[in-house]
Amino acid sequence: MDRWYWCGSSLTAGEVVCTTANGIRLYDGDKRTGYDDGHLTLTNHRLLWRHESQSSSLGLHLSLVVLVEDEAGGFTSSPKLLLHLAQPPHSKPAGPVAASSNSFIKLSFRQGGCSSFQQALQNAIGERDWEKVVIPSLPASHGKQSGGKTIHTGILGIERAIQAKQEETNQNISHAFEDLKNLMGLAKDMVFLSKSISNKIKEHSGEVSVDDTTRFRSYLLSLGIDDPVTRETYGSATQYHHHLAKEISQALEEPVKEVGGVMLLSEVYCRINRARGLQLLSPEDVMHACHLMKKFDLSLNLHTFESGVQVVQTAGLDQDKVVETTVETLKSHEVDGVSAGDLARECGMPLLLAQERLLQAERCAKAVRDESSEGLRFFPNLFFSRS
Template structure:
């Protein structure tokens, strides 16, 4: 039995700093559903549960993980279930009543956690003066933390400014005639000083294939949940959010996307807008779907189509322009904006 691991033989005497909160008579102790000790007096102090019968046992409140109430039946007494681990509970059976009041006071004592204050409090720190002293001490500690944080932030901003200037200089030089070893070492040391370990495509990637796989892993689920395509801007933000501090430059991302053909690919609309889309996307089926949506609604704006497709208004407008380019929709421009209607002219009908 695990009873002795939690309930220890004790004396009916208070510890230093301990006080009685409440008590109940005729309380039996159970380990799970097995009776361990019959009727006795159960005391609740601010530090322990104290059971007094033929023997005296006590359990520290800090061993209790949770408590619950068992209403019992007309043949069984009300009980408090005390959980000390995920696999072990003790039951306190109140055969003389008072279970709910005892449980309420027990839960209050567990929330107060007075045993954390220690047993050696001799009155100092008590009262208005003690409270004011604690508040003052905490305020001083907070000021120190804030000062240190702003000092670190100032240092980081200064380092970031130097980094920007150095990176711009190195970018221009790398395009002209490449970097020297000394300049590369200088840039790496600047990165390490602010906690970064990689930069750009010069030192960060173990290979193009690895970068392409990383891009596919990030963008494929996004495209699948966004009507098959996302804008290049959103793709760039998604990738760098996933990479954390290992930021990817726009040039490197664009170069990698141009080499990826499956399962996603880079596509350019006639307007010049570039998107990342699923390679398996059936353009003809998509145009049929958009025409169907226009006919069902009577008319659609880019914002309305974006809501239907769960995509951006920019991509929705490009979709509508594609359908218009196939003569399957007509536009109406007014002060209310641009709206697209089904093309009834091809059907030989009047609107």
Template sequence: MDRWYWCDASLVSGEKVETSANGIRLYDGDKKTGYDDGHLVLTNQRMLWRHESKSTSLGLHLSLIVLIEEEAGGFTSSPKLVLHLSQPPHTQSAGPVASSPHSHIKLSFKHGGCSAFRQALQKAIGERQWESVNTSIPLASKGNQGRSAHTGILGIERAIQAKQKETNQNISRAFEDLKNLMGLAKDMVLLSRNISNKIREHSGEVSSDDTVQFRSYLLSLGIDDPVTRDTYGSANEYHHHLARELAKALEQSVEEAGGVMLLSEVYCRINRARGLELLSPEDVLNACQVMKKLALPLIMHTFESGVQVIQTATLDQKKVMEATMEVLNRHEMDGGVSAGDLARECGLPLLLARERLLQAEQCAEAVRDESSEGLRFYPNLFFSRA
């Protein structure tokens, strides 16, 4: 209670009322006081508490408030605001208590309105209008303000806000640097091609093996001169060139994967190879859809379930079926084959293994058994005997 001081209830120059509440009781720390059932007024500079039976008011300057906490009310208790305060200045007017062992006070709201008052109080403290208004209200001394700003929780919050602002500025600068780097990446690709051409021109001094090795070092990070939308006028032309790039870059990888690769894996691999010139899923899909039309070594295939893959144009579906049936026949007496079993034995993605088993079922080469253990497949002995 030593932070409160006796004052006149009238407003000073530059002071305006923000909100008010009735039925307010004052606490000194956690201890109840005799100041009960009063009217509390919040201005842009201080709080004023007054009882109808008293001619004077109690004032508390907002500059002393370091932290605000809210206590929920219970069955027999009212909601409260807990205000952690810094030390009052020596020049402050006299109050109801000369000194107090507590560094916080409580405001009890008997008639509700605690949350609304807290919001208005936090807004008034954040605006700190008392710093820009000439007033005769006793303020905290400059030395005390400096200590509370640096050592109090309010000072910590301001330091965090300043740090966040600095971080946002650093992120903005980082994105600007990234844009510049993307622009320089095109120049680096062009530079690598020029250097390679110059090395070829001096083939008498540099061996062909050195030329290949040097070029591989320069282009090991991704695709040489990736196709971009800015290079071509129409979307169709862009997708046609992009389809050729996809087929050239992924043909070997698709063959090593057994001739089939999920479209999601195609998207990840091509973007990793292109580096900074990333593609959208829509562009990858449109490019894959025109592969068959362009007679490229890779084409797109869609299973009946909707799963989309890229496969080699010369993929023999009969051999794929034979490989699947070989696994089914081998495990006929072992409780059948699940998608996980086929994926492990053939080195396939789980989704693709399931599609192969479903395709074998559609061709009447396999039958399914659904139980509590999951979905398993067996060779279709009825079809083979018929």
């Protein structure tokens, strides 16, 4: 409320009425004040609030309004406009409150008209008509005449400097996006070049070492997918998911083999989106595509454990061999047993996948569990091996 000041009801030079509203209550921050059921007038320079029992009005200059927000009304509350305000100038005329800890006020519209008044207020703030004339009633800034132009300082000068800075920032952002488009175009050329080099390596495999070939393939994978499958390319969702399944299988075949032939579906989702760059996939599209892998006999397929955990694994992965590998790890820790965390650290796999492997070994009667205060640990099933 310290931004309001006492003033007369007459308009200043160049000031015109934009709109009015009745039944307006003023708030200081979230605190209700005694200024209730007044008549609010919006001009192109100020907000004027006056009660019919008062001869003078309360004025608020629009140059102090930084942001306008609306607050919807409820069953027992009226719609409101929330006005964030800048600090008042030292030369501001006296008002109803000398100082306030709040940097915003609220206007409560008890008789409606909040939406139309907000639109008119935002238009008036955007026009900034008060900058076009000198306002003697509110000396917020001192002007110097030079060549018929008014040079503004103080609050108005700061606001204009901020506006100019914002316009410059917007231009810089626009140039940055243009540079990004050029970079994307160059990236496609780089991927095409890398593919041609990869083909040459395949044709002359005898002249290139295995380490060089492996390293170069890792470079290709980091470049991503040059022409990702999109919905716009294919007419139906079935065709889209079919080609998407092929893309995922081709892109992640080597990474899946490198982690032991099994990868959590959540990791598949993250890796394929990282490889596709800006053409991101939804979880539903990745799920549908992975369900089609086995149908089209691809190098990867989707597998669901009894607990519901889903993974993508290499086609033809021998589950019995996976169980035997897990059992071998259990036998090497026959005394203390193995927890899911131990298996994950030793085999370099996610914790969830390590737990599923231990449970799978238990379901095959190759492992037994021990639950204690130290947690859940698994041991090799010696009863099964001796029977």
